[in-house]
Amino acid sequence: MSRSALILTRLALLAMVLAAWEWLPRWAVVNAALLPPLSDVLAMFVTILGRSQVQEAIAVTAGEVALAFMFAVPIGAGAGVLVAESQYFGQIFRPMLFYVFSIPKSIFLPMFILVFGIGFEQKVAYATFSTVFIVIMSAAAAVESVKADHVLVARSYGATRIQVVRRVYVPSMLPFLLETLRISMIFNLTGVMIAEMYASRSGIGQLIASWGENFQMPQLFAGVVLLAGAAIAFNETVRWLEAQCSAWRT
């Protein structure tokens, strides 16, 4: 399929989904109390953005996401480089990392709550914990992606250590690093949401949970749309950046 045909088909599919969302509740095929029509949701979306309570919640969530990210990435990257560069450490910790991924990290929320309470710090701490492992794995993969051959070629031409880092490692790793950021942010956002929905007095997650509890469906859907939109926007931006840096990759 040609590019334009693909895009058109996807837009057509999207239009169908949106149309269903609008008309199925309106025609009472689906209970409108459970699934508010799209236009209602969008109207509510605009409304809630105007409310100070919601604006504060967005600010709180954004702050938690940013801070957790700023903690998790350096820690994870450092550990990841260690795992990649040291055969020994890698062999010890890699299998453990895989098990870590299958454990529901949310079970540690009570521990974080006991130590930090249910405020801002707890959510940042939990999200950091939630994210650090994927950063480790991604960073390790990024380091490993630099082909030893390329380093060898550079060295054989007399490149200094710094030159090797700048001219071989960085360009090789750049797409992987962006990929790391992208995937880590997904985990980060999930962590923050879980913490906010579980036990929190602020943040978008808490609002969504409370709207759900009170059966305020239009608000609930509006909140979901808000968060989903932000997540997808960030994701696609980083993906676009990756594509810019990766023209040389297959």
Next chain:
Amino acid sequence: MQRVANLSEPGAKEAQAAAIEVAELSHVYQGREGKVPALEGISLDVVAGRFVVIVGPSGCGKTSLLMMMAGLRRPTTGTILCAGRPIDVPDPDRIGVVFQEASLFPWLTALENIEFPLSIRGAPRLERRGRADAMLNLVGLAGFGARYPHELSGGMKQRVSIARGLVQDPPVLLMDEPFAALDEQTRMTMGHELLRIWSQTNKTVVFVTHSLTEAVYLADEVLVMSPRPGRIIDRAEVTLPRPRTYEMMATDVFGRLRERIWQNIRKVT
């Protein structure tokens, strides 16, 4: 051992009958920027029992031609007959195929891989086993039947692939650069082995390669193809006696044949 049929012998006419006849075959395919002529006006007859090699530069369409002979692809125009009947779908009773990538199924043992064509035909177990074992012995891998492909070397995998192509006893064997992925020494050994297997089984072989040395060493007749659109630009009879030996590669005859083929290719590239 004389491989060229003697016309004065009774039954020589049948013996000389073409195993494969290709008539006026052309092929055009749809590329990114329009139609691409891949093959043009190919006509050739492969006499039964002969070892014919098709040689040509990369992209000349020799693999496509072989795929069409195998019934895996349809030409735009032209016909292919095998034993007098057209080939338009794969027919393992008439034609066995050996690919460059051995394409052995990694989840089956060597023996099971060889049995595969028989098992999809529903042949009974004992018969399958018997034939597969016989083929395994023929290609010199007796005792390796229970090994999985990942336990076999490149040369051994190709032997299994050859055994698989022969297991239904087709009169014709098509081989698409089967030794291209092997190192040179293994290639030479495998070429030698192939000639031995061929002499023991009386098949007609159509062998595609881009190696001139391999072509002259193995063939009764070498067909030279031009680059795209592929046409047959030369037919060279290889008059070296059989069984072929490595020493023959150093003879004048060998060298001149190679040179002739090389010059023909150079003229059109």
Next chain:
Amino acid sequence: MRPAPATVRRLLLALLLLLWELVPRLGLLPELFLPSLSRTLGVLVHNWVEYGHALAVTLYEVVLAMLIACGAGILIGAVVGGLSRVRQLLLPVFSSLYAVPIVILYPIFTAWLGVGSQSKIAFAGVYGFFPVVLSTAAGMQSIDQNFLVAARSMGASLPQQITRVVIPASMPTVLAGLRLGGALAIIGVIVSEMLTAAAGIGYLVSKYRTVLDSPRVFAAILMILALSVLFDALARSLERRALAWQTAGRRDRGLPVDKETYASATLPA
């Protein structure tokens, strides 16, 4: 000489368990934050009826969620991966949607399906669905096309190509999808039980947290840890056993033996 990595791992684990026991006992951390291991185990043993019942509820939800996530996920993933038009169309859409924290949809599920098991099953099913689709689609693409050409050349019909080639070749992907889907189903069920529920192990975590009964909370946490680690170990051993040929096959083709790239460790919770 350094000790073997496996040994170091076991030592670390033992050390962790030891710390779990000693740190609270020695008063380094209050029992409220970390009840000792023996206390926790004691609670489990004494209240095995309550915890056993909760486990049963959770397992029931996990199994059904797994059916959805893996059943639908593998099927649709196979379709998306196998049909290039569909793949081109939908794969980018699926991977964009993957960026959204699915957990925010959970309140919708509770509003629609209530606080009982249905909402957990539906939510966890959806939770596992997208990653399984993505993983299966990627796996389908990695199947060597040459296998199908070889099968066709041996006269395999389309149904035979599917049953004798596509299915065995896709076994590694399917088993990986099962492991992924199962792990995600467990995570999805636990998260949803912790958030809004009336039964299940996750619910026990929340219930006892609100009354600050740490030993009971940690007993539930321990149970969940055991469940997920056990499932993972079982799923991996099943994969290893069924696919001894596959690791080697990947080694042959120069692909990374360790299939777990970070992108496939797609478990955001």
